[in-house]
Amino acid sequence: MIRNYLKIAWRNLKKNQVFSFINIFGLSLGLACFVLIALYVSDELRYDRHHEFADRIYRVDSDIRMGGTDLSLSVTSDPMGETLKAEFPQVLEYVRIYNNTGAKLIRRGSEFIQEEQVAHADSTLFDLFTLPVIAGQGSHALNAPNTVVISESAASRYFGSPQAAVGQVLETNDPGDGNYQVTAVFEDIPEQSHFHFDFFFSMQNVSYNWGNYGSHNFHTYLLLAEGADPADFPEKFEQIIVEYLSPLLRDFMDTDLESFRQSGNRIEYSLMPLTDIHLQSDRSFELEPNGNIQNVYIFGLAALFVLVIACVNFMNLSTARSAGRAREVGIRKTLGSRKPALVGQFLTESTLLAALALALALGLCALAMPWFNDLSGKSLVISDLWRPGYLLFLLLLPFVVGILAGLYPAFFLAAFNPVRVLKGGGATGNAESRFRNALVVFQFAVSIILIIGTLVIYNQLEFIRNMRIGFDKEQVVVVETDGIPGSSRETFKNEAAELAGVHAATFGGYLPVANSSRGDTTFSMDPVMTEDNVFNMQIWRSDFDYIPTLGMELLQGRNFSREFGTDSTALIINERAAKILGVDNPVGEQLYTQSPDMSEPLIFTIIGVVRDFNFESLRQNVGPLAIRLGRNDWVTAFRVDPQGLESTLAQIEARYREVAPGMPFTYTFLDESFDQMYRQEQRMGQVALSFAVLAILIACLGLFGLVTYVAEQRTREIGIRKVLGASLGNILGLLSRDFLKLVLIAFVIGSPVAWWAMHSWLEDFAYRVPIGAWIFLATGGAALGIALLTVAFKAVRAALANPVKSLRTE
Template sequence: MLKNYLKIAWRNLRKHKFYTFLNIFGLSLGLASCLLITLYVVDELSYDRAFANADRIFRINADIRFGGADMALAVAPDPLAFTLKKDYPQIEQVVRMRENGSQLVRRADATDNLKEEHVFFADSTFFKVFSVPLLQGDPNTALRNPQTVVISETDARKYFGDTNPMGKALMVDNSAAYTITGVMRDIPAQSHMRDVNMLLSMSSTEESRSNAWGSHNFNTYILFREGVNAKQFEQHFETVLQKYTSKWIQSFLGSTLEEVRKSGNYLVYTLMPLADIHLHSDRTAEINANGNIQYVYIFGVVAVFLLAIACVNFMNLATARSANRAKEVGVRKALGSERSSLVSQFLTESIMLSFLSLALAILIAYIALPLFNSLASKQIQFPIANAWFWSVLLLTGGIVGVLAGSYPAFFLSAFQPLKVLKNTIELEGRGSGYLRNALVVFQFVISVMLIVGTGVIYRQLNYIQTKKLGFNKDQMLIVNDAYALDNQVKAFKEQVLQLPNVESATVTSFLPTPSSRTDHTFFPVGQMQQDKGLNMQKWSVDYDFAKTMQLQMASGRAFDESFPSDSTGIVINEAAAKVLGYPDPIGKKIFGYEDAALTKRVDYTIIGVVKNFHFESLRKNIGALSLILYKSSGSVVFRMKGGDAPRTVEQVAALWKKMAPGQPFNYRFMDQDFDNVYRSEQRVGEIFITFATISILIGCLGLFGLSAFTAERRTKEIGVRKVLGASVGNIVALLSKEFIKLIIVAILIGSPIAWFGMNHWLSDFAYHVDLAWWMFAAAGLLAIVIALLTVSFQSVKAALMNPVKSLKSE
């Protein structure tokens, strides 16, 4: 029986090649898109789950409000980890990591440096918390001694050509030699620590022993013992605050913890599960840029929608062509076929078509995966050897076949043979017509939502690109690692300034593109009360910083070499001046501390107030910022005049190689640096427009098939109308208007849903575009134009048909 079903199904599919092609192609596009998005979602959800005991590992987060600033930090104070380990037996182990930034690294016996982007200090307990295997070395002792380092196998091959460099030394920052005591496997790409390839021993830095309860700089992780409830354990943080932090607050501010809280300030520690970090954390001092759970939800819904659109196409075309199968059903029933056998026959056709589409979808997805990886910035592998993957795919193919074919099967098998054979059955009953219309509306509701979403995302990105930031990011060349020049930094800057295309230059470690923070607390001189504190970023700059960045002064002046007193001067932004509350802050004195132990006090005189400029992401409001004069050689930034940029880069590189032989020349442009901050939104926009296009294409395939069927069904009517004088335009309008009505209904339904979704997405940005009515009108108009172009081909074809042939057709 099954063989007979398959044979008849195959013959029927071959007989109607046009509709078979539309169904298979549309369904395969939907399945391929769904498959790619599913691989993306699974990849996102798998972060940090490869670590053994991942369910027992938690990171300590800190939420602080002080000095007019709110901070959500992924770091904690240096003494917190081991204090918790000492006081609470529920904790099996702890580890701290301290970012050391990008460093120049070379073998001790070499002269040429290489750039390491993510270098961290880590406690010797790192390998007891995280199950990163060591290829060489003892995990219990590898990071125990000062000036030791554990490197990844990738770095071992990069520096030494093999994975056994034990006992050899690496020079970090051209100044400190670290002995290799371990080689670890590369940390999995699906980890929030994925780019960490070099771990320096924590005992190498004095900061790890500062006992500063108010200085938050260490990514801190806890491994709980079996059965510990992390949520309940959070209650112990209050005890820690009262027992330890309150003493620090008392010594620093002269106020109690309760008094600090009463004034509206707070310090709260919470635990975040390791597996949640990648998708649920976007805090200051993250080890890597993380993902966003919202995008996982969005793409998951898009995958379901795309698959639903493809299934809707099948149902629409199958029910629309019921007239062509009605006599077949009538004859089969007259010859004794039961309804169940007819349902089985039609479901067999549907499932066969589904598996043909699935085969083509797998091929499309396999071919498109490299392009999708590039689009999504992923390294997803096609799981060819995974039995679960193939089992799920086969199950999906069967389910899609049953779901897509169920309504047509039960609809067609319900025909009464006597009425069918007498041509008295109403083949285009209201039920089937309403259902098809509803399904078309459903398809274009989704398309309208995706079109609106794509438009809003790109408009927001354009807003980010064109918004006045308070500084000029164009034509700015950033030369990294200026410290490699040693004492020739100033000479290098002066020589580059002699180039005809260079206008100005500044040496600094701080740039107005979101990067590392350096938060400090300041007080008005003589007013060291906790309610008078001002928490703000402190940037070390030179005399030319404001000029090179083209910052605008609100009052006072920028640093000037003709004023020797500027060595103790400070420039604040308008946000800081507002918190201080001075009507005129120029000349007022504030002070802060240079060390975590609060022993090195420095008094500053406010010499200028710079207009607010965006030094963080546009997701955040502009916070308090200060500039001080201090030698800082992280980067040299050159403003160019807009001439031949590639030529200028070559000239700067030549000077670098002359003055810093053996040091890598790394550069970037500030506008590109700025764009990278919003790269995730750009990727989302690109993915959105890709799948929006696919959804529209699938919808158009169904609309094309329905319009072809409608034209075929109304052939005689068209012939009569043409004989009576109807023009081609009249016929096209007649056949198109019912589809346009459906698209308008889809616009009215889809627009409010799209408004709600995009308004929620924009709420993540402190600065964003407004949702205007014309954006939804434009999306609706685009949907109508696309539908008209799709339908008009069949409409014009039918309208141009010779009426004689139309009237002769049966």
């Protein structure tokens, strides 16, 4: 029976080649999108699940509010893990990762290589995380100072092989004894991880004020006992706050915890599951830029919509061709075929069509994979589909799609009355026509939603690019100068600043882009800090040339000057900080903060107010910030002339080589670093555009098929109208009027849905563009124009046909 079904199905596909092509090609586009996004979503959901104890590992996060300033941190204090393990039996072990030291320069042969993926970690690193050791021993690898464990790739780069690396010494640019012995080599960390370090150095080499519960700089991970409930930890964190932070509050601002909280301030800790970090954490000081669960939803829904539109095409064209299959159904029923057998026949046809579409879709996936990887930032390969789980998914996919897409047409066709159709009665009716119209409306409504989404995303990205952000990011070259001896960095900056193509130069360890140095401090306008007068503020260190080099605008007061010896205790604050102080002209006012040893307050004098500049992503409002004179010379920024840029860079590099022979010369452009902060939005815009184009293409294929069907059904009518004098415009209007009405209805339905979706998306941005009426007008016009062109292509051919031939067809 199945063989017979397949034979009949194949004959029908060959007999109706135009409809078969439209169905197979449209469905293959939908399936290709679906398969690619399934790979993407699966990859995103696998992050950090390769660790043996992934379901029991949690990161300790911190939330601090002080003086109206909120900090949402992925780090906590250095003694937090040790305290939790000592006082709560639910915590079996902890590990801290510290990466505030930034990149390290590591010697390879006669030159130094700048390594970015470096961190310091506790010796318990291998007790929590599954990092398979392929040479050496991991359990005690970081117990001693000046030890390091490295990845397999790093071992191959520096020593030729993992086995050859163990026992060797890595020479770094760390102050003091910068030599580290390699004690173990681990397998490269999988891509599906929220950190990818190649070097873990001993935590004992970190120079730090240890034991400070009020300083938050360490990523702390806990391994909980089996059966331990994370919901119990708020109570445990409260005990730590009462026991260890309350004394700090008394010493720091002479207040107790209750008064501190009553003033609207708070310090809270929480646990973040390891497997949730990549998609659901967007806190300050993440080890790497994370993904976004919202993007997974958007990608998934868009792919599902495209697939559904392709399935809708199948339903539409199958029911539209019902008249052509009516006589077949009537004869088969007369000869004894029962409804289940007919349903099975039609479902076999739809499944065969889906299988052919899947085969074509896999070819499209292979061709599109490089483009998709570039779009999504992944490294997926088509061979991933041959894994057991994916293979089962592919085997089931044509059956699921074939049944879902063919179920309604199968029951619709199998329900024909044999007597009526054999007598020449109509096989279809108004109900079936209304159903087809509803499907067309659905297709174009989804397409309109995707078009509006694309326009809003691109409009927001243009707004970000052109928004006044308070500094000039264009033509600023940022050079890593960590490899230059400290005494020579000033010389390098000054000599490079005298080059003809360089307009200004400054040390730029603190820059208003992601992955730059940050630091916050608690300040007060009064010598005695209380819970009512303190506030947190970013404190950046700069030199005398920082503000003019970055094109910032001073609104009040002056810049730092070498003529004022007191500027070592001076501050330049931003507008937001001035508003918190509540003073019209804060120049001359004093701010107080505690010294590192908490012995006596440090006093700073405000000498200027700079216009607010966005030093974080535009998803966040500008917070309070102060700039003070200080060392930040591990990076140097140059404002350069765009004319002769290559020559200028070569000259800067030559000056660098003079003071740092053998060290790597590394530079970036500030505007590129700024754009990098919005890479996810750029990818989302490209994905939305791609899916919108595909959705429109598939919908137009279906519309073309329906117009073809309608033109065939009304061949005689068109011929008569032409004989009676109907013009090309009359015929075109006759065939297109009803379809354009459906597109208008789709616009009315899709527009509010798109507005709601994009309004929700824009709420993630503190600075956002309004959703203008022009977006909806442009989308509506585009949808109508595309639909009209699709209808007109077939309608014009029907209208230009010889009416004599048209009448003879009847």
